[in-house]
Amino acid sequence: MREEDDDSRLQKNVPVLGSYEVVVAGAGPAGICAAVAAARSGARVALVERYGVLGGNLTAGYVGPILGMVGSGTMRDELMALLGVPENDMIGEVGVAHDMEQAKRVLAEFVSCENLDVFLQTPVVDALMAGASLEGLLVATKEGLRAMEGKIVIDATGDGDVAWFAGAPVEKGRADGLMQPVTLEFTLDGVDESRAVACIGDVDDVELNGERFLDYCARCARQGLLPEQLAAVRLHRTTHPGQRQVNTTQRNGIDATCVRALYSSELELRRQIDILVHFFRENLPGYEKCRCIASGATLGVRETRRVMGEYTVTAEELAAGKRFSDVAVHKAEFIVDIHNPEGAGQAEERIQYVMPYDLPYRCFVPLKVENLLTAGRCISGTHRAHASYRVMSICMAMGEAVGMAAALCVREGCTPRTLDVKKLQAALESKGVDLYSK
Secondary structure, X not given: OOHHHHHHOOOOOOOEEEEEEXXXXXXXXXXXXXXXXXXXXXXXXXXXOOOOOOOHHHOOXXXXXXXXXXXXXXXXXXXXXXXXXXXXXXXXXXXXXXXHHHHHHHHHHHOOOOXXXXXOOOOEEEEEEEOOEEEEEEEEEXXXXXXXXXXXEEEOOOOOHHHHHHOOOEEEOXXXXXXXXXXXXXXXXXXXXXXXXXXXXXXXXXXXXXXXXHHHHHHXXXXXXXXXXXXOOOEEEEOXXXXXXXXXXXXXXXXXXXXXXXXXXXXXXXXXXXXXXXXXXXXXXXXXXXXXXXXXXXXXXOOOEEEOEOOOEOHHHHHOOOOOOOEEEEEEEOOEOOEOOOOOOEOOOOXXXXXXXXXXXXXXXXXXOEOEEEOOOOOOEOHHHHHXXXXXXXXXXXXXXXXXXXXXXXXXXXXXHHOOHHXXXXXXXXXXXXXXXX
């Protein structure tokens, strides 16, 4: 509990739920890969998840496709194959959304390995600290509050919850504090593939009746056929013909770490789904009989806390394809995709492309807290850099690297801050992970 809340502290004896070598908080793309990598490296691992299903945005968030690229040999390749994503999409060319329901089973089976215990419906509510050292987590269960002891803890919550509870320094949003909007993704069926447009996003120049599709949607918003904030309509194909994954609903000005903002956002975005389905039926060829068949069980949150670490990566470094001597993720690649915090579409007039870049181990090691690593969108980077590395393929590679680092820390009897990075790099290479190719 943070210092400003001292007057409301509760004193209670809390039973220990389990003692582990590595505890991973959050079972999204980063957390799943972190837990499995640590377990495969010989550590006794607990994976703690606030929802009743594994996958985070891969499942509960209904987010697809799995965007971004990383170097060869990472766990990302393994998961893409298990999820049945078409082979040509594995090099980022098609943008096909995976089967969300199948993913729930596939990911559950993926983590069912020796030395890995999974705790669902178990949100983290505080950090157990001894001075500056993190010794475990306080979690909420159906049986009450419980302690989860861990020698090394990995924060893969997306929101940097563990780091925040532990007192690590964090930043949010851009200079004015505004963050990228929240979205609720949904799936349509009843789409006529012979006539229906698909649009992967703001870099797509696909046309509808001789007009760029995104320009058409923006014109419809200006004419009042769509709400202004829904002017950027993204319609992804899925692994099932006749379906589209829709990434369009949007609410601006929301801090998703503020619990009071969540319900109003959920209500507004679900209303927007009905507005969009009506618009598609009335205005898009091939969508006349479309219907919403599924949607996210939770808001799709792009940006909240960024945990400041030993190194903070910048968008300028990503654009230049910077290499680092302490590389832990190699050849990460995705545009600087800043959804406008104040309106529809992109925040910047021109999309910033990047060269394949490295993420250094230091950006996973938070300042001021020992025995803690981060993975996923909450790692140490600037607002603009975050808009590139936050996507799921890159988060998977982060999780794998950090999971192996945590297991090494246990084996070597060191902290993440004092770990010999060359040993981590050798361990990653021994698994076939490319770290140094040009």
